[in-house]
Amino acid sequence: MKLHHLVRSIACAAVLGCVAYAADAQIIPADILANARATGVIRVANTQSSPPWSLLDDKLQVAGYDVEVAKEVARRIGVAKVVFVADSFKNFVDGLKVGKYDLVMNDVTPTPEREKQIDFSAPYGVEEFRIFVLNANSDIKEKTDLKAKRVGVTTGSSNETWARANLKESDIRTYDNGGFVFNDLANGRIDAVIVSHFGGMKYATVNKLPIKEVGKPLTFQLSAAGMVKGQPALKSAVNKAIADMIADGTIDRLSRKWVGPQYDMIGDIKEALKQQ
Incomplete structure (x- = not known):
């Protein structure tokens, strides 16, 4: 192969590689909540391999405490369908920042390091x-x-x-x-x-x-929903949904189902907040 053909081939391969690498990146809507309500879909990331928070059940369906909380949050913020996106903990922050998903709900702790890069809802879990x-x-x-x-x-x-x-x-x-x-x-x-x-x-x-x-x-450690910065409507709606779910017993019911019948999720959230 002539040198200029080789160089061009390498350049093309590099470009294709960049395209493939960027394939997961999407344009982030100015208002994620409004977009999710309009399309009827919100994308939520989890590992699907961290029971009891997220896992694949015996029918290979996504299940777990965070999964059911996410579905209920979506319903309460006016979104009909949740599409769960499998990813690893190390990718969650970057995945939000490139628009790969709208929320992360998988036992994610709002640490100071993470809060510099993304926003978090009120806590809905603790462990x-x-x-x-x-x-x-x-x-x-x-x-x-x-x-x-x-x-x-x-x-x-x-x-x-x-x-x-x-x-x-x-x-x-x-x-x-x-x-x-x-x-x-x-x-x-x-x-x-x-x-x-x-x-x-x-x-x-x-x-x-x-x-x-x-x-x-x-x-x-507390856990909360992660989201890209600059989405006040989404954060406010999710916070209200979580507050209502704590008040009406939904969080208690789901935690006893998935985490354990003796586990007091709401009581431990309150205790963890006192220690911050």
Whole structure:
């Protein structure tokens, strides 16, 4: 091939690559809420692999606490249909900023770092994060025992942020998929996992894994709906929907269904807000 043909081919490939890379990016409407009401559709991102918040059920349908909350929020803000977009925690912020979806609802904590880039609704969930190890592990009983240990976390999650800030002498290993981190724990590739009490226990039960949680809760984290900045109508509508769902018992009903019959989601949200 002649040089100029080769250069042109490389240039074309580069352009096509850029087009492919930008394929998910969309023009963000000036008013996302008005657009969603007009089209009858709102796009909500979740991992679909972080039970009990979002998962695929035995019929491969998206299910979970955040999924049902999202559907109810959509109904209350006047949008008929929710299209769930599967993505990973590490992509959620950028996905919102390029218009890949309108909301993120998957146990996402409104941290100061994230709030610099995107907006959050009022909280609709809260959870404790714990240390999980194999049942046979007798070395790790609390946070101080994680020194020099291999600790698994979900990439881009608040678990990772907390672990990197508080476990500086541990070997932090990240996973895009919440399921893979437990597989590596079971196979002995890592020594411990930091994940929510609910997510860890649910995953252990469903997959019959010989794991246990140890020590006191490491951190107590709220979750809220994430959205691109500059959408006051959307934020106000979602906040009202969540407030009404807390007041009329919907949040309590959904949390007891998905997280556990004894779990007081509303009470723990209030307690977490007091500690901020």
